[in-house]
Amino acid sequence: MDDIRKKAKELLENKTVQVVIGYGKGSGEEARAIFVRDAAKTDQLIFDETCLQNLAVYILKHEVKHLGKIAIVATSSVLRSIMILASEQQLKDGDLVVLGITSDGKYIDLPNFKAIEDYLATLNVSITDKEKELLKMIDAMTMEERWAWWQNEFSKCFKCYACRSACPMCYCPKCTTDSNQPQWIPVASHQLGNMEWHLMRAMHLAGRCINCGECAKACPMDIPLNLLTYKMIDEMNANFGVTVGMKPDAVFALSTFKNEDKENFIR
Amino acid sequence: MSEKNLYLPYSMIIEKVTEEAPFVKTFRLKFENEKEANNFSFKTGQFGEYSVFGEGESTFCIASSPTKKGYIECTFRQAGRVTTALSNLEEGNTIGFRGPYGNIFPIDDWKGKSLLFIAGGIALPPMRSVIWNCLDLRENFKDVTIIYGARSVADLVYKQELRDWEERPDVKMVTTVDPGGETPDWNGEVGFVPTILEKTAPSSKDTIAIVCGPPIMIKYTFPVLEKLGFSDDNIYTTLENRMKCGFGKCGRCNVGKVFVCKDGPVFTLTQLKQLPAEY
Amino acid sequence: MEIEKKLLKKASLEKLFEKLKADGKKMYAPVKKDKLVNFALVDTFGEICDDYILTVKSAKSVAFPKIEKIVDYEHSKNSSKAIDIDVSNFPEVVLWGVRPCDAVGFDSLDAIFTWDYKDNIYLARLEKTSIISFSCFKSDNNCFCTSVNGNPGGTKGSDILLTKISNGDYLVEIITEKGKQIIAKAPELFEAAPTEEKDKNLTNVPIKFNVKDITENSAKFFENDLWVEQSLRCIGCGACAFVCPTCACFDIQDESAGKNGTRLRLWDSCCFSLFTMHTSGHNPREVQSQRWRQRIMHKFSYMPERLNVVGCIGCGRCSRACPVDMNISEHLINLAEEVKK
Structure with a gap:
C-alpha cells in the first residue's frame, strides 16, 4: 500500500495527474471511493479486504473527468473494465494512469494497455465455484420454477437504477430505458416494466460484463442481478469461447459474425 | 373527501389548427363541457398541462388573452414525444388540459405606463397573451412597443398578427430576423434582438419591459435594457423549467426555494437576480 | 388531544392484531423475506418480524405507492376521455410496526401533498390508514432522529405508540382520535397504564x-x-x-x-x-x-x-x-x- 501512496503522491506532485481515484475509509465496514487531488492527502488511500467497489465506474463520469487526468487504483475488476472501455473506444492508451494492485495489496506497474493485458493473462478470472453453484441451482429449475423465481426477485425492484449506475459498462449517455420515442420499456416499476428492464440490461451486458458483481451489490433490495450476468458469461464461454475484458482491442462476440459461430440457437 | 382530482384534465376540442412556422402550430381549444367552460377563467401569464392520452402531458403557457372569451390557445414546437403526438392531431380531435397554473403578469399595476415587449423565436406565445390583453385594454397604457425577432422569416410565428400589430397606429412594431435569415422581399429589420433593441432605443421613462426569449437572447437583452435606464423592478420575464404536476409537488421546476410552477413563471429581473443560476 | 396511556399485556398484542384483522382492515407489517425486512400485507400475526431496526423501504408507499393511478382514460382517433379515479374504495389499512421516525415522515409528505393544492388521492389513502408505531429499542450508527427533532419514542405522527417495557408488556400511548377508535375495537385488552418509565426502554440515539x-x-x-x-x-x-x-x-x-x-x-x-x-x-x-x-x-x-x-x-x-x-x-x-x- 505504501507503494501506491508514494506513487500517487508523485503523480500529483509532478502534475502528471490531477486526481487519484482510490479507496479510503468508509463510514461503515466497507471502504469507499475517494478522489485525492492533493499530494498531501495521499495517506488517506487504503487497501484491504474491505475495498470492494469497482472504481472503474468513475472513469467516464463527467464530474470526475472534469477534474483532469486520472490515476486509478486498479484491482483486476478495474483492469478488466478498462479493457472493455478501451475495446469500445471509450479510452485510449495513456488516457489514464493505472495503479495496479494485487488482491493482497501489492503495487504492480502497468504502464500501458499491453502490460495490463499481459498481467490479466496471468490471472484466473473464471467464475468461482460458488457462482457455478448458483448457476446450477437456477439451471436445475424447470422453466416454470425459474420464471416464478425471477418474478419474485423482480417484484422487489423499484427502478432506482442503482444496478445501472454502479456498472462501469453502463455508460450510455442515454439509456434505452430512458428513451421515450419510442418507449421501448415501460417506465413504471411493475412486473412487466421491471422484467423488461432487467432482461434488456442483461442482454446489453452479455459479452461485456466482466463479473465484478457491482449491480447485485448496489441493489438496495438485494436482487441477485449478478446471476443474470454470470449466466451470460457462462453462455459466452460456452458458445464463443470468449472471456471478456482480457484485452484492449477485443471484438464483441454478439456484434460480430464469424463463419464458425454456432447456429444452435436456430430451432 | 371533497377535494377534486388535481390530475384530471378537462376535455378540449381542437377547434382550429394554425401552422405558424416549420414545426410550430397553434391550437384553438374549446371546452367539450359547457359548464366547465363557464367556470373556467385564467389570467395572462398562466400556463397549463396539455395532454395526448397514451403519450403524456406537456407544459406550455396559455397563448391567448383572457379578454378573448370562449376558447384558449396554445402554440408549441414539435420537439418531444407529446408535442409530436399533438402535431399529428387534427381539428375536431380531443386533448386533455389542466390549469391554469402559476402567477400572472401584473397588468393592473402597469396602468398608466408605457409597455415594451421584447420577444424572440418561439417565446412570443407567452407574450402574445399579455400583448393582446393590454391591447384589448389599450386605454390603460401609454406607448406600446413590440420588438420581435426570429432566426429567419419562416420562423416568425403569428405572421398575421404581426401584420395586424404593424398596421395599428397605437403600436410601434419592430420585426427583425437574424442576419442571413432574411428573404429578398423582407422589409423588416435584420439583426439580433438586443442590437435592434439598442437601435430602437425606446424610452425607459414610466415604461415596463417584458422580455421572453431563448436564454442567449435574454442574457444579452438585459444589459441593453439596463443601459436604456430600465430598473430591475420594471423588467419582467418568464422562466421555463421542466414540470410534471404544475402545482408544486413533483419537485422538478424549483430554482432554489422558488418553484417556477407556483411562484412563477413570471418574474421581475429583481427576483431573478436573487435566484441561484439553476434555470 | 391529550395522550392517554394504557397497558397492553404481551399476550394481548396478537389479540389486538387479530381483532383489527377481523374488522376487515388490511394489515401491513414488517416481514422478513429473503433476508430483508419490509412492510408487507400480512395474514397472520406470526408472519410479523419484530427484530429489526428499520425496514429497508419506508412506510410511505401506503399513502404514496411507487405506482399510483391518477387518471384513467379512453382514447381513439376521434375521441378521448379522461375518467376520474374512485378514491372511495381505497382499503382501510393498519400500518403495524412503524418506527416513530417513519410516522413523522408522513408530516413531510402531507406538507408537500397539501401545499395549496390538495392531492385527493394521497389524502384519501392516508385518511384510511391508521398508524400503530413501536418505539425503538435498537438503533445503529446511521440513525440520527434526535438530530432532526425526533426521538426513538416520539409520538408525533402515530395514532398509537407501543413501547415494550422490561417485563415484555407494552406501554400504550393513544395519540389521536383514530387511535382511540382502534382501542375501542378491543377495549377489554387494555389495562391501567404501567408505572415504569418509558424512556429507560428506548434506545439512545446521540445528537x-x-x-x-x-x-x-x-x-x-x-x-x-x-x-x-x-x-x-x-x-x-x-x-x-x-x-x-x-x-x-x-x-x-x-x-x-x-x-x-x-x-x-x-x-x-x-x-x-x-x-x-x-x-x-x-x-x-x-x-x-x-x-x-x-x-x-x-x-x-x-x-x-x-x-x-x-x-x-x-x-x-x-x-x-x-x-x-x-x-x-x-x-x-x-x-x-x-x-x-
Missing part, C-alpha cells in the same frame, strides 16, 4: 448536529465546494430517494392497452441526471453536485422555509441503501461545521 445550524444558514452554503467534494463518489442512482420516507418527487407517465389506459404517478428522484432535463437538452442541474445539493437543500432549506417542516426524519435509510456510502449524517455534520467557520 450528531444541530439542525438549526443548517436550516437557518442554508443561504450561506449554496455556493460551496462541499457539494462537489461530497458528491464525487455519488453515482446518481435513486436508491436514497426511493427508500426515503419523505422524498415525494414523482414522474407522470401514460400506459395504454388498446383504447384504454391509465395515467400513472411514479416515484422519481432528483439525483437522476434526466430529472430536470429540458426537451432541448438544456439541463438546469447539469452535474451531480447540483443534484446532490438539491437533495439536501430541498430537505433542509426549501422545505423548512416554504412548508415549515424539515424534510428529513433521521432514519438513515438512504445511508444504508447507498451503494457508494453517501452517508447523510456525515454530510450534514460537515454542513453544520461549515456554518461555524
Whole structure:
C-alpha cells in the first residue's frame, strides 16, 4: 500500500495527474471511493479486504473527468473494465494512469494497455465455484420454477437504477430505458416494466460484463442481478469461447459474425 | 373527501389548427363541457398541462388573452414525444388540459405606463397573451412597443398578427430576423434582438419591459435594457423549467426555494437576480 | 388531544392484531423475506418480524405507492376521455410496526401533498390508514432522529405508540382520535397504564448536529465546494430517494392497452441526471453536485422555509441503501461545521 501512496503522491506532485481515484475509509465496514487531488492527502488511500467497489465506474463520469487526468487504483475488476472501455473506444492508451494492485495489496506497474493485458493473462478470472453453484441451482429449475423465481426477485425492484449506475459498462449517455420515442420499456416499476428492464440490461451486458458483481451489490433490495450476468458469461464461454475484458482491442462476440459461430440457437 | 382530482384534465376540442412556422402550430381549444367552460377563467401569464392520452402531458403557457372569451390557445414546437403526438392531431380531435397554473403578469399595476415587449423565436406565445390583453385594454397604457425577432422569416410565428400589430397606429412594431435569415422581399429589420433593441432605443421613462426569449437572447437583452435606464423592478420575464404536476409537488421546476410552477413563471429581473443560476 | 396511556399485556398484542384483522382492515407489517425486512400485507400475526431496526423501504408507499393511478382514460382517433379515479374504495389499512421516525415522515409528505393544492388521492389513502408505531429499542450508527427533532419514542405522527417495557408488556400511548377508535375495537385488552418509565426502554440515539445550524444558514452554503467534494463518489442512482420516507418527487407517465389506459404517478428522484432535463437538452442541474445539493437543500432549506417542516426524519435509510456510502449524517455534520467557520 505504501507503494501506491508514494506513487500517487508523485503523480500529483509532478502534475502528471490531477486526481487519484482510490479507496479510503468508509463510514461503515466497507471502504469507499475517494478522489485525492492533493499530494498531501495521499495517506488517506487504503487497501484491504474491505475495498470492494469497482472504481472503474468513475472513469467516464463527467464530474470526475472534469477534474483532469486520472490515476486509478486498479484491482483486476478495474483492469478488466478498462479493457472493455478501451475495446469500445471509450479510452485510449495513456488516457489514464493505472495503479495496479494485487488482491493482497501489492503495487504492480502497468504502464500501458499491453502490460495490463499481459498481467490479466496471468490471472484466473473464471467464475468461482460458488457462482457455478448458483448457476446450477437456477439451471436445475424447470422453466416454470425459474420464471416464478425471477418474478419474485423482480417484484422487489423499484427502478432506482442503482444496478445501472454502479456498472462501469453502463455508460450510455442515454439509456434505452430512458428513451421515450419510442418507449421501448415501460417506465413504471411493475412486473412487466421491471422484467423488461432487467432482461434488456442483461442482454446489453452479455459479452461485456466482466463479473465484478457491482449491480447485485448496489441493489438496495438485494436482487441477485449478478446471476443474470454470470449466466451470460457462462453462455459466452460456452458458445464463443470468449472471456471478456482480457484485452484492449477485443471484438464483441454478439456484434460480430464469424463463419464458425454456432447456429444452435436456430430451432 | 371533497377535494377534486388535481390530475384530471378537462376535455378540449381542437377547434382550429394554425401552422405558424416549420414545426410550430397553434391550437384553438374549446371546452367539450359547457359548464366547465363557464367556470373556467385564467389570467395572462398562466400556463397549463396539455395532454395526448397514451403519450403524456406537456407544459406550455396559455397563448391567448383572457379578454378573448370562449376558447384558449396554445402554440408549441414539435420537439418531444407529446408535442409530436399533438402535431399529428387534427381539428375536431380531443386533448386533455389542466390549469391554469402559476402567477400572472401584473397588468393592473402597469396602468398608466408605457409597455415594451421584447420577444424572440418561439417565446412570443407567452407574450402574445399579455400583448393582446393590454391591447384589448389599450386605454390603460401609454406607448406600446413590440420588438420581435426570429432566426429567419419562416420562423416568425403569428405572421398575421404581426401584420395586424404593424398596421395599428397605437403600436410601434419592430420585426427583425437574424442576419442571413432574411428573404429578398423582407422589409423588416435584420439583426439580433438586443442590437435592434439598442437601435430602437425606446424610452425607459414610466415604461415596463417584458422580455421572453431563448436564454442567449435574454442574457444579452438585459444589459441593453439596463443601459436604456430600465430598473430591475420594471423588467419582467418568464422562466421555463421542466414540470410534471404544475402545482408544486413533483419537485422538478424549483430554482432554489422558488418553484417556477407556483411562484412563477413570471418574474421581475429583481427576483431573478436573487435566484441561484439553476434555470 | 391529550395522550392517554394504557397497558397492553404481551399476550394481548396478537389479540389486538387479530381483532383489527377481523374488522376487515388490511394489515401491513414488517416481514422478513429473503433476508430483508419490509412492510408487507400480512395474514397472520406470526408472519410479523419484530427484530429489526428499520425496514429497508419506508412506510410511505401506503399513502404514496411507487405506482399510483391518477387518471384513467379512453382514447381513439376521434375521441378521448379522461375518467376520474374512485378514491372511495381505497382499503382501510393498519400500518403495524412503524418506527416513530417513519410516522413523522408522513408530516413531510402531507406538507408537500397539501401545499395549496390538495392531492385527493394521497389524502384519501392516508385518511384510511391508521398508524400503530413501536418505539425503538435498537438503533445503529446511521440513525440520527434526535438530530432532526425526533426521538426513538416520539409520538408525533402515530395514532398509537407501543413501547415494550422490561417485563415484555407494552406501554400504550393513544395519540389521536383514530387511535382511540382502534382501542375501542378491543377495549377489554387494555389495562391501567404501567408505572415504569418509558424512556429507560428506548434506545439512545446521540445528537450528531444541530439542525438549526443548517436550516437557518442554508443561504450561506449554496455556493460551496462541499457539494462537489461530497458528491464525487455519488453515482446518481435513486436508491436514497426511493427508500426515503419523505422524498415525494414523482414522474407522470401514460400506459395504454388498446383504447384504454391509465395515467400513472411514479416515484422519481432528483439525483437522476434526466430529472430536470429540458426537451432541448438544456439541463438546469447539469452535474451531480447540483443534484446532490438539491437533495439536501430541498430537505433542509426549501422545505423548512416554504412548508415549515424539515424534510428529513433521521432514519438513515438512504445511508444504508447507498451503494457508494453517501452517508447523510456525515454530510450534514460537515454542513453544520461549515456554518461555524
